[in-house]
Amino acid sequence: MKDFSGKARARDWRYFREQEIELDALPSGGHPLWAMLFPATYSVGMASLGFQVIIAEMRALGVGVERFFSGRFRGLSVESGRPISDFPLISASVAYEPDIRTVVSIFREWGVSSSWKERAELDQPIFGIGGALTYINPLIFSKMADYVVLGDGERVLDHLVTEARLFMQHGDRGRFLEGLAEHRSIYVPSLHDPMILKARKVHREKNIIGDLDRVRGKSQWIAPSSVFGKTALVELQRGCRRSCRYCTIPASFGRTRTRSARRILEDLYPLVSLEGVQVGLVSPETGDYPELSELLSGVASLGIPVSFASLRVDNINEEIVSALTRSGRHTLTVAPEAGNDRLRRECGKYFSNDDIIERLSMASSLGIRQVKLYFMTGIPGETASDVDDIASLCDRVRSEARLRVTASVGIFVPKPMTFWEREKMISERDASNRLKRLRRLFSNGPAKGCRINIQQPKEAALEFSIAWRGLSGRDGPILPAGRISGAPGPAPEQRSLLLEQLGILGYN
Numbered sequence: 001m002k003d004f005s006g007k008a009r010a011r012d013w014r015y016f017r018e019q020e021i022e023l024d025a026l027p028s029g030g031h032p033l034w035a036m037l038f039p040a041t042y043s044v045g046m047a048s049l050g051f052q053v054i055i056a057e058m059r060a061l062g063v064g065v066e067r068f069f070s071g072r073f074r075g076l077s078v079e080s081g082r083p084i085s086d087f088p089l090i091s092a093s094v095a096y097e098p099d100i101r102t103v104v105s106i107f108r109e110w111g112v113s114s115s116w117k118e119r120a121e122l123d124q125p126i127f128g129i130g131g132a133l134t135y136i137n138p139l140i141f142s143k144m145a146d147y148v149v150l151g152d153g154e155r156v157l158d159h160l161v162t163e164a165r166l167f168m169q170h171g172d173r174g175r176f177l178e179g180l181a182e183h184r185s186i187y188v189p190s191l192h193d194p195m196i197l198k199a200r201k202v203h204r205e206k207n208i209i210g211d212l213d214r215v216r217g218k219s220q221w222i223a224p225s226s227v228f229g230k231t232a233l234v235e236l237q238r239g240c241r242r243s244c245r246y247c248t249i250p251a252s253f254g255r256t257r258t259r260s261a262r263r264i265l266e267d268l269y270p271l272v273s274l275e276g277v278q279v280g281l282v283s284p285e286t287g288d289y290p291e292l293s294e295l296l297s298g299v300a301s302l303g304i305p306v307s308f309a310s311l312r313v314d315n316i317n318e319e320i321v322s323a324l325t326r327s328g329r330h331t332l333t334v335a336p337e338a339g340n341d342r343l344r345r346e347c348g349k350y351f352s353n354d355d356i357i358e359r360l361s362m363a364s365s366l367g368i369r370q371v372k373l374y375f376m377t378g379i380p381g382e383t384a385s386d387v388d389d390i391a392s393l394c395d396r397v398r399s400e401a402r403l404r405v406t407a408s409v410g411i412f413v414p415k416p417m418t419f420w421e422r423e424k425m426i427s428e429r430d431a432s433n434r435l436k437r438l439r440r441l442f443s444n445g446p447a448k449g450c451r452i453n454i455q456q457p458k459e460a461a462l463e464f465s466i467a468w469r470g471l472s473g474r475d476g477p478i479l480p481a482g483r484i485s486g487a488p489g490p491a492p493e494q495r496s497l498l499l500e501q502l503g504i505l506g507y508n
């Protein structure tokens with residue numbers, strides 16, 4: 001492994017560390033030493049509640065866990081400036097498909113192989129993966145990870161840490177992995193892939209925690225240099241009761257589970273004494289949280305400003321808007337997905353353009369000044385002219401609801417574990433033509449005066465490819481990928497094979 005000690009160590013993370021406010025007093029400096037990588041910069045990684053929670057849980061268990069990020073100082077830990085070469089265990093939290101590429105490039109820089117086989121041959125660190133992507137398709141890590149934690153990581157940690165401590169004593173890699181595989185929510189590619197290839201059931205299952213009041217569910221650090229600034233994050237809910245056809249959450253993240261408003265407010269009391277701190281509510285769909293009224297009035301009585309991510313249009317009401325404007329927020333984010341009612345219904349969203357105008361007009365009258373509207377192109381059943389309706393809807397929002405509009409247009413990517421998992425992906429050429437047309441409509445057409453951001457078709461094609469077959473080449477295609485290497489995207493038979501293999505793993 002590359003040596004990151006010496007000169008580099010002097011330029012360490014002190015500036016970031018000194019800014020951080022640590023919320024719970026937890027042990028530090030335990031054992032074994034464990035590197036926890038977030039495959040993005042510090043500012044993005046520290047905005048991930050899941051990443052913070054797992055680190056806090058590991059520290060509570062007495063593990064010497066230290067944070068690593070991409071970008072500056074990537075070979076050194078945030079906590080102590082230790083070089084990565086000191087760590088016998090590395091884990092990463094992976095939420096999005098392109099993050100896998102970042103893991104590979106960081107490993108390359110560290111001088112660590114991204115193949116579990118090579119790491120075993122070279123006696124390099126054990127590498128485990130957790131995070132949102134493991135709920136959807138853990139097989140994309142089959143050539144890369146020594147093990148993958150399936151689902152909610154908190155309840156798997158006890159077993160993982162016990163086995164890791166034994167490994168530190170006996171040093172036998174194979175024995176360690178066999179010990180990990182005794183937990184049904186840990187997938188060990190070296191042991192399980194031969195079974196999957198022979199179509200023998202592996203009997204894995206995602207860990208799904210029923211009672212979220214028993215999990216930590218809040219930031220360990222307030223990190224002013226993160227993208228959310230001085231925000232403490234609290235978790236409201238996992239899973240979603242809706243069924244938007246492109247979304248991975250309903251089928252992958254287990255039934256809807258919520259934390260009680262009482263428990264969340266208990267987490268927030270200590271923030272009252274902290275100057276300039278706000279709270280960010282984390283949930284797949286904040287408007288569906290059943291105790292939202294109680295929670296918002298509790299937060300208001302504590303005098304803490306509140307923010308939350310995108311809302312479904314049909315959940316926008318006066319109470320929610322007033323909570324935002326009271327907190328000094330004047331921007332709403334909503335995802336109509338399509339510019340007309342027919343295509344939106346196809347997506348599984350049953351609100352109309354008129355509903356959008358009505359709710360946003362109400363929000364505007366209560367002090368909202370700007371709206372970010374998320375759309376997709378390439379939705380099954382979309383025609384070239386449907387994209388014109390995106391521009392027309394943006395124009396209506398600007399002129400009728402009197403809001404500044406920024407449209408973000410992504411490209412629909414069929415993912416495993418969605419209703420549309422077997423749908424076609426739009427070609428790069430068609431996507432590019434539709435996006436060009438949209439740009440024209442925003443610069444000289446009806447949506448002139450609204451802003452637009454678009455996703456590059458190449459990025460979406462890469463996401464599609466990684467979602468189904470991981471990275472190509474030696475860095476780790478998923479099990480079936482080698483058979484159709486060189487294909488421009490995952491072929492239908494490749495997708496069928498992957499879904500079959502996920503079923504064998506225990507993901508149905």
Ligand code: SF4
Pocket residue numbers: 240241242243244247248249250284285312
């Ligand atoms: S898009 Fe949002 S509302 Fe729809 S299923 Fe996914 S999380 Fe739920």
